[in-house]
Amino acid sequence: MHTVKFLIWFCLFSIVVGAQEENPAKQFWNTLQTHCGKAYEGTLIFPKEDKAFGGKKLVMHLRACNETEIKIPFYVGDDKSRTWILTYQNDRISLKHDHRHEDGKEDKINFYGGISTNIGKANVQFFPADSKTQSMIPDAATNIWWITINEDVFTYNLRRLGTERVFKIAMDLQNPITIPEAPWGWKD
Template identity: 60%
Template sequence: MKKTLFLCCMLFSVLIFAQEKSGAKQFWENLQKHCGKSFEGEVIEGTENDAFRNKKLVMHVRNCDENTIRIPFFVADDKSRTWVLTYENDRIQLKHDHRHEDGSEDKVTQYGGITSNSGSPTLQFFPADQQTCDLIPNAAANVWWITLDEKSFTYNLRRIGSDRLFTVKFDLTKTVATPSAPWGWKD
């Protein structure tokens, strides 16, 4: 009887602990499951003449460690963009690392934001941070968000107070060939 009661208490403790993980932590762990994999995407929302339409779009969850996930985002042969996610103090930060073909930083790089709360396991919001406001004054009203479920990853941008909306959706049910290193990286 004591053994059964002990096992029940242990199981209950495990269930309570699992439920105590924040949305940010669950989101982080779910994204890490895709490390090393590449996925093709498509523009769902955006202007008709944006630079991403009708091009092959690939994200590669290339580098994961305990607190940083780097996801290069390729637009056809353009390997200049990497989304850098950092997990710290139950918040996630999104930065955009832009590079030239020689690997040097673009003058417009390292913009993004940090979540204002722990979010949910499937959705994280990133309002523009002060560095972004200083670097790109028009982007002060930017909000980025990422949705993540078993089937898809979406990257979104909305400029509040404008019609600007951009969404690219990646199919997580089918991996694609891993591309070569993004600009500024080595294989």
């Protein structure tokens, strides 16, 4: 009788503890959620000589968040054309890139990116190029994007396997900045 009671107790305890534990993708997601509504400035780590990003003020704003989607406009100097869109579904996170023109219209190369192939880690998620990206941008077929986050820093990274293409920016999460105006295609 005691064995049966113990087994029932153990099963119930395991269910409760298991329900409380979050997988690494959800932990990563929840950490991002804590920054919703905030903006941060960052720096280009490499390549330093990048013509589009080098020497320009880099700002990200976790502007729109809900349970399954986080939209992060990313500003490069006066260029407000980029938004990273992260989506959480079925214990996976996808990363898409939304590019707009100054008038708000979509760029012809838009919504490319990838989806994590596993639950990743609580502080890093990887996004290999998906088939839509491979069709849209053949050279990006071997792209792998990844995002890291800890208490101090958010990094956005890109590596194009088989090439020298590598890109990394780091955003300072310790010092929120004034919220920037809306990116191109958004309304305040």
